[in-house]
Amino acid sequence: MEMRVEKRSTFYVSGYSMETSEETLERDCEMLRGKYEDKLREISPCLYFVAWMSEDNKMIYQLSVETPGETPDGMTRVEIPAGHFAVGVVPKDEPILATWHKFFETVEPSLGVTIDVKYPIHFEYFDENGVCELWSPIEQ
Numbered sequence: 280m281e282m283r284v285e286k287r288s289t290f291y292v293s294g295y296s297m298e299t300s301e302e303t304l305e306r307d308c309e310m311l312r313g314k315y316e317d318k319l320r321e322i323s324p325c326l327y328f329v330a331w332m333s334e335d336n337k338m339i340y341q342l343s344v345e346t347p348g349e350t351p352d353g354m355t356r357v358e359i360p361a362g363h364f365a366v367g368v369v370p371k372d373e374p375i376l377a378t379w380h381k382f383f384e385t386v387e388p389s390l391g392v393t394i395d396v397k398y399p400i401h402f403e404y405f406d407e408n409g410v411c412e413l414w415s416p417i418e419q
Contacts, residue, residue, distance in 0.1 A: 280381060281368040282389050284417065289361045292327045292402075293354040294319060294343030304340070305376055311342040319344045322351065324407035329357055331400045359400055362416045365390055369411040375403065382413050392417040 295315045299307040308328060319326060323344040330340050341357060350356040367382045369375055387393060398416030405411050 280370060280378065280385065282382075282386065283366050284363060284390055284392060285366050285414075286363050287359070287361060287414075290359050291346055291356055292329055292341070292343035292359060293346040293350045293356045294327070294329075294341050296339055296341035296355055298333070298337045299340050300338055301376075304338070305374075308340060308342075308375075311340070315342055322346070326405040328403040328405075329359070329400055330402065331357075357400070359402065360398070362395070362398060363392075363419055364414045365392055365394065365417050367413045369403075369413060375411060375413075379413060382415070386415065386417075390417075394418070 295311060297307055297311060316326065319342065325344065327343040327345065328340055329343055330338065333339055341355065343354075343357065346354075346356065365382075365386045367378070367386070369378045383394065395416040395418045401413075401415045403411055403413055
């Protein structure tokens, strides 16, 4: 897996979220994409799957687009705080969930960095060609 470290300023994404679990994550993400991807791609060709834990320890995933201005009607806006991130490119035709597991196992030895477990959000970024990158915050 191709990996790098990148600094990112605060930005905002808006989209549609749902509660999920690791057991149903792939199915739930497919459902979100099927229901909202076309609508979101009318705003931007690049998509984000943003993940965080709720106050009651539930996994929340949101399919989003970057929105520097107002939040589009019916969408939820999430702030992604500025930070340094370990970024891994998902190899073509590899399952994303399995690649997340490999990413967490190899980020420290590959890049010499430690994941920041206190940072609230991790995300997947899909460019206009469908290339997926995994973004996870690192300690500075």
